[in-house]
Amino acid sequence: MPVSQLCIPRQKDLIKWPHLKDIKIHEIDSGIDLLIGTNNSKVSEPWELVNSKGDGPYAARTLLGWVIYGPLRGDNIIRDPNGAAAASVNRISIVNLEELLIKQYNHDFSKNGKEKEEMSQEEVKFLNIEQPYTKRGILSVVGSVYDPLGFLSPFTLPAKLIMQELCKNALGWDENIPQTFCQRWTGWLADLNKMAEFKVDRCMKPINFGQIRYAQLHHFSDASECGYGTVSYLRLENNKDEVYVAFILGKSRVAPLKQMTIPRMELTAAVLAVRVDIMLQRELHLKLDKSIFWTDSTTVLKYLNNETKRFQTFVANRISVVRDATEVAQWRYVNTKENPADEASRGLTAERFLNCRRWIEGPEFLYKQQQKWPKPYLEIAISVHDPEIKQDVTVNAIVTNPLNPTNTLINYFSSWRNLTTADPITAVFGKD
Incomplete structure (x- = not known):
C-alpha cells in the first residue's frame, strides 16, 4: 500500500470538521516507512466516541489516545509523490506516552525482584x-x-x-x-x-568488578554406582585480588546398564570434563588461562601420571583422550567433601538442592588464593594387582646339550654289567 507523509492527519484538518474541533493531536514531521497494526483488543477498545457528520471522519479515544477514522480532506484525493492514489491513514494520538513506557519498563524489569509471575x-x-x-x-x-x-x-x-x-x-x-x-x-x-x-544469577561478571586480570575454568568430576557427572565454573580475579566464581555448565548421566567398576566410572567422568572444557574454550570469548581439572579419585590421578604400565583397552583409550587434550599438571586432587560434582553423580531431592549452594557457587577454596587450594596428590605408584594393568608374561627356556643314544644308555645304567646285560650289542662293541 503506497503511503506518504501526506496521509498523516494534522490538527488543521480537524478544524474543518466542527464535531472534531475539541480533539487535540500531535503534529508529526516525519515520513512513514511501515504501518503497524495490533491484534490486542484492549488497545483498540473505544473509551469515547465522536460520531461522524455526513461523509466526514469520526474519532475514537482508546488506551493509546485518539484515533481518527475516515477521510479528513473531503473529496480531495491524497496522492503519493509519484502521483498514485494513496490510502487514508488513521492517526493515533498517544496520550501520556512517557507514563505508559515507564509502566511497561517497570513491569518487564522490576528491581524489587517480587514481580508477579505469569505462566502460560x-x-x-x-x-x-x-x-x-x-x-x-x-x-x-x-x-x-x-x-x-x-x-x-x-x-x-x-x-x-x-x-x-x-x-x-x-x-x-x-x-x-x-x-x-x-x-x-x-x-x-x-x-x-x-x-x-529456584533462582540463580546469570551474570558471569558482576557489575563494578573492574578489569579482569585472571580468568580460568575449573572442572570438577565425580562418579558413583548410579551415575557420574561434571560441573564447570569460571573463576575471575581482578586487579584488587577480588575473586568471583560463576557457574557455567553442569552435566549428570546415569551409569551404564552394564555394571562398571568405580575407577572406570571416575575415568569416564574425567573424559566428560575434558570434552566440556574443549567446548567451553571454543565458545567463551575470553582470554583464559589453562584449565584446572579436579577429581577425588586417586586411581584416576595414578593412571594419568603413569608412564610405564600397559592398561586394559577400556582404560587405555580414555587415558589417551585425556592426555591428548590436557597436561598431567592440570589435574588436581580434591576431597570428596569439597567436590561439588558429588551432587551430580548421586542426585539431590528438591529440598537438599535448594539448600545446597555449593553446586551453584562452587567450593569455598576457589574464592581463596591459589596457595590455599588443596595440595597436589603426589603418590603415583600403581599396585601390581590392579585389574586394569595388563600383566607381564615371562617365558623361561632352558637349553641343554643333546646326548647321543649311546651316552643315554651309559648314563641310564648304574654299572657296566647291567648295561651289557640289557644291550648285547653294546657288550660286543665293548669286547672289540
Missing part, C-alpha cells in the same frame, strides 16, 4: 503433570524439563534413574508402573513443584 497455559499444564504413570508419561515429563546449562542436573538424575530401572525391567511403554516406582515418581513430582523457588 502450557506451563500450568506442565506443573499439573497431566501424564499417565507409564514409562512414556515419565519420559514426557523428564524431557519437558528445559535445562540446557545443567543447573538442575542433580535434581533430574533421580528421575533418569527411575526411567533406567523401568527399561531394565523391560516394562512396556504404556504399561502402568509398579507400586514401588509409583511412590518414587510421585515424590519426585512433588519436588518438581518446589523447584519454582
Whole structure:
C-alpha cells in the first residue's frame, strides 16, 4: 500500500470538521516507512466516541489516545509523490506516552525482584503433570524439563534413574508402573513443584568488578554406582585480588546398564570434563588461562601420571583422550567433601538442592588464593594387582646339550654289567 507523509492527519484538518474541533493531536514531521497494526483488543477498545457528520471522519479515544477514522480532506484525493492514489491513514494520538513506557519498563524489569509471575497455559499444564504413570508419561515429563546449562542436573538424575530401572525391567511403554516406582515418581513430582523457588544469577561478571586480570575454568568430576557427572565454573580475579566464581555448565548421566567398576566410572567422568572444557574454550570469548581439572579419585590421578604400565583397552583409550587434550599438571586432587560434582553423580531431592549452594557457587577454596587450594596428590605408584594393568608374561627356556643314544644308555645304567646285560650289542662293541 503506497503511503506518504501526506496521509498523516494534522490538527488543521480537524478544524474543518466542527464535531472534531475539541480533539487535540500531535503534529508529526516525519515520513512513514511501515504501518503497524495490533491484534490486542484492549488497545483498540473505544473509551469515547465522536460520531461522524455526513461523509466526514469520526474519532475514537482508546488506551493509546485518539484515533481518527475516515477521510479528513473531503473529496480531495491524497496522492503519493509519484502521483498514485494513496490510502487514508488513521492517526493515533498517544496520550501520556512517557507514563505508559515507564509502566511497561517497570513491569518487564522490576528491581524489587517480587514481580508477579505469569505462566502460560502450557506451563500450568506442565506443573499439573497431566501424564499417565507409564514409562512414556515419565519420559514426557523428564524431557519437558528445559535445562540446557545443567543447573538442575542433580535434581533430574533421580528421575533418569527411575526411567533406567523401568527399561531394565523391560516394562512396556504404556504399561502402568509398579507400586514401588509409583511412590518414587510421585515424590519426585512433588519436588518438581518446589523447584519454582529456584533462582540463580546469570551474570558471569558482576557489575563494578573492574578489569579482569585472571580468568580460568575449573572442572570438577565425580562418579558413583548410579551415575557420574561434571560441573564447570569460571573463576575471575581482578586487579584488587577480588575473586568471583560463576557457574557455567553442569552435566549428570546415569551409569551404564552394564555394571562398571568405580575407577572406570571416575575415568569416564574425567573424559566428560575434558570434552566440556574443549567446548567451553571454543565458545567463551575470553582470554583464559589453562584449565584446572579436579577429581577425588586417586586411581584416576595414578593412571594419568603413569608412564610405564600397559592398561586394559577400556582404560587405555580414555587415558589417551585425556592426555591428548590436557597436561598431567592440570589435574588436581580434591576431597570428596569439597567436590561439588558429588551432587551430580548421586542426585539431590528438591529440598537438599535448594539448600545446597555449593553446586551453584562452587567450593569455598576457589574464592581463596591459589596457595590455599588443596595440595597436589603426589603418590603415583600403581599396585601390581590392579585389574586394569595388563600383566607381564615371562617365558623361561632352558637349553641343554643333546646326548647321543649311546651316552643315554651309559648314563641310564648304574654299572657296566647291567648295561651289557640289557644291550648285547653294546657288550660286543665293548669286547672289540
